[in-house]
Amino acid sequence: MPPEDAGKRGPRLMLVPFSRQQFDLLIEWTPNAEFLLQWAGSQLEYPLTRAQLQLLLETGARKPPSCYLFGVCDPRDGSIVGHGEIGQVDRRNHSAHLMRILLGPPQLRGRGLGGEIVRELARFAFERLAVHRLSLAVFERNAVAIRCYERVGFRLEGTLRDARCHGSEYWNLCLMAMLRPEWERREATPTGSDPER
Numbered sequence: 052m053p054p055e056d057a058g059k060r061g062p063r064l065m066l067v068p069f070s071r072q073q074f075d076l077l078i079e080w081t082p083n084a085e086f087l088l089q090w091a092g093s094q095l096e097y098p099l100t101r102a103q104l105q106l107l108l109e110t111g112a113r114k115p116p117s118c119y120l121f122g123v124c125d126p127r128d129g130s131i132v133g134h135g136e137i138g139q140v141d142r143r144n145h146s147a148h149l150m151r152i153l154l155g156p157p158q159l160r161g162r163g164l165g166g167e168i169v170r171e172l173a174r175f176a177f178e179r180l181a182v183h184r185l186s187l188a189v190f191e192r193n194a195v196a197i198r199c200y201e202r203v204g205f206r207l208e209g210t211l212r213d214a215r216c217h218g219s220e221y222w223n224l225c226l227m228a229m230l231r232p233e234w235e236r237r238e239a240t241p242t243g244s245d246p247e248r
């Protein structure tokens with residue numbers, strides 16, 4: 052389905068609260084340490100375990116919440132197909148940070164669904180949390196994710212050189228962000244594109 056039709060028919064994917072029932076899927080979708088670092092950063096360790104995910108779930112349960120954890124659901128059959136988080140919620144500065152975005156089954160990737168996950172997370176952050184600034188960090192080597200974020204409206208702000216270590220390699224980390232006026236401009240156009248670009 053082209054993106055303009057997705058808008059008319061409603062999203063193909065929806066956010067649901069992260070829960071214990073999703074632990075085994077995240078473990079199954081994470082085949083090695085490199086992939087874990089790519090999608091989840093360096094706080095989680097390979098092999099991913101239910102105990103680590105339980106701790107993650109508990110961080111999302113603190114009051115007031117500084118992070119929101121989601122599973123991504125395919126509304127057609129209720130299956131969970133991904134994960135995403137909004138962390139570092141800073142109510143004083145009206146900012147938050149997207150984290151741990153994953154479209155689980157590899158065969159679903161590269162069909163525009165990741166863009167929908169990011170758009171739904173951004174909608175939650177801008178509309179429900181009323182943030183002004185929404186940021187994220189992505190490895191420079193992850194060209195598909197960077198393109199996906201750009202398409203939703205995130206802009207590259209800078210690159211942290213050799214920011215993370217994996218084995219004998221260092222990976223550059225790109226910082227990207229979208230501001231509320233940029234989000235609102237996109238939401239006002241039928242295709243969700245930026246009219247000024």
Ligand SMILES: CC(C)(COP(=O)(O)OP(=O)(O)OC[C@H]1O[C@@H](n2cnc3c(N)ncnc32)[C@H](O)[C@@H]1OP(=O)(O)O)[C@@H](O)C(=O)NCCC(=O)NCCS
Nearest residue numbers: 090152153154160161162163164165166194195196198199
């Ligand atoms: C990152 C992720 C969520 C993106 O979802 P997706 O459904 O695969 O991405 P989309 O199809 O929405 O967008 C991918 C874009 O990259 C483009 N692309 C594909 N291969 C590419 C490549 N080798 N180089 C550059 N761009 C590429 C696609 O053409 C598309 O852009 P377009 O819409 O302008 O044509 C998904 O790939 C994923 O879960 N990856 C593994 C986990 C991960 O890396 N998470 C990111 C953590 S920061």
